[in-house]
Amino acid sequence: MDAFTRFSNQTQGRDRLFRATQYTCMLLRYLLEPKAGKEKVVMKLKKLESSVSTGRKWFRLGNVVHAVQATQQSIHAADLVPRFCLTLANLNRVIYFICDTVLWMEQVAHDRAKREESSSQVPLGYSVADEETEWLQSFLLLLFRSLKKHPPLLLDTVKNVCDILNPLDQLGIYKSNPGLIGLGCLVSSIAGIITVAYPQMKLKTH
Amino acid sequence: MDAWVRFSAQSQARERLCRAAQYACSLLGHALQKHGASPELQKQIRQLEGHLSLGRKLLRLGNSADALESAKRAVHLSDVVLRFCITVSHLNRALYFACDNVLWAGKSGLAPRVDQEKWAQRSFRYYLFSLIMNLSRDAYEIRLLMEQESSACSRRLKGSGGGVPGGIEMRGSGGPGAPGGGLPQLALKFRLRVLLLARVLRSHPPLLLDVVRNACDLFIPLDKLGLWRCGPGIVGLCGLMSSILSILTLICPWLRLKP
Secondary structure (H helix, E strand, O other), X not given: OHHHHHHHOEHHHHHHHHHHHHHHHHHHHHHHOOOOOOHHHHHHHHHXXXXXXXXXXXXXOOHHHHHHHHHHHHOOOOOHHHHHHHHHHHHHHHHHHHHHHHHHHHHHHHOOOOOOOOOOOOOOOOOOOHHHHHHHHHHHHHHHHHHHOOHHXXXXXXXXXXXXXXXXXXXXXXOOOHHHHHHHHHHHHXXXXXXXXXXXXXXXXX | OHHHHHHHOEHHHHHHHHHXXXXXXXXXXXXHHHOOOOHHHHHHHHHHHHHHHHHHHHHOOOHHHHHHHHHHHHOXXXXXXXXHHHHHHHXXXXXXXXXXXXXXXXXXXXXXXXXXHHHHHHHHXXXXXXXXXXXXXXXXXXXXXXXXXXXXXXXXXXXXXXXXXXXXXXXXXXXXXXXXXXXXXXXHHHHHHHHHHHHHHHHOHHHHHHHHHHHHHHHHHHHHOOOOOOHHHHHHHHHHHHHHHHHHHHHOHHHOOOO
């Protein structure tokens, strides 16, 4: 219980837990919606997801300052490519938090509940030729072996890849379904929880 | 900027800021109502207060575990009175947070059949018991410090041969040439006690802060339980003051009262 207390005393720790809860609800809703007789459960999951999502905005208020500080730190990174990428990423985070704050203020002012946008249920389809399959398998094996030796990098890659599904879907660039988004964001939330609980697993810039 | 990042990284700090904002809204709403502001503005302030209240309930999920952990630590204190007061206070806090979690489940639609009024009354009762325990602990600490201070003063007076002007002097029955009147002597004793209390509190800022904070907080459950209706203005002002004081203890940890 002591470890849980220390973890939950950090704002980021609690936020990651709530994020995991939010996307678990999204995933469960996706799985239970087609089933008959589960309407009540689905409704409760929707309400929980909505409450947690609205409540999480309180964790994000003021994070603009965090993002500005992160931008200032990333400008001093030694290597050119991480310096460029991280500075740009943090600048975009600053703008994201500003938009998020404006959106929250508008929601509170007009007492508007978060509108649920139903994603289209486009199934994912692909086809790969034999040669390309072999090349892809070799590449993935090499990638996996390299990342296995650097757990913080593996965790950060998994987190970012899983997170990217949500904005791609919201912007209509790559429409998936709530189940995939829920699963992806749940995995990224768990990765985030691991980096808060074990700070040595956080990817550091040199 | 660095100070804000470090401060807001603590989940309790964010919850305290929201609490300060909530009671500021309550105070502002009361002031606007008194001065005949537009109903639209009053409605927006009430909505913001509602959002803050619900948001805080989410931020507090998991605080029961924290309170239980604090109670576990307090059981090992050496002083019996402190051990009792602090442990019982934390246990009541844990129950208060548990009731608060139930209220959140009801308000967010997860458990719509929850009787909001009944659970709100329960939570305020536990909150009131916790505050009474905190104030008892403060009174005990003050008494100990006053005894220490007055015995230190007596030792200084004895050491210096007595009759030193100024300082706190707890004389026996009447000074030289004083008439044997009861009331003036009682008034003098009372005045000396008050001066000693002021001196003790001035030299122990964490204890002073804790007393003021608990005293301000006391008005909230007293009003909500109908024991002493002081009105939304007083509740808002006291809630805002106690939130500012607890934010101060988070920014300056040396101002926090340690057992």
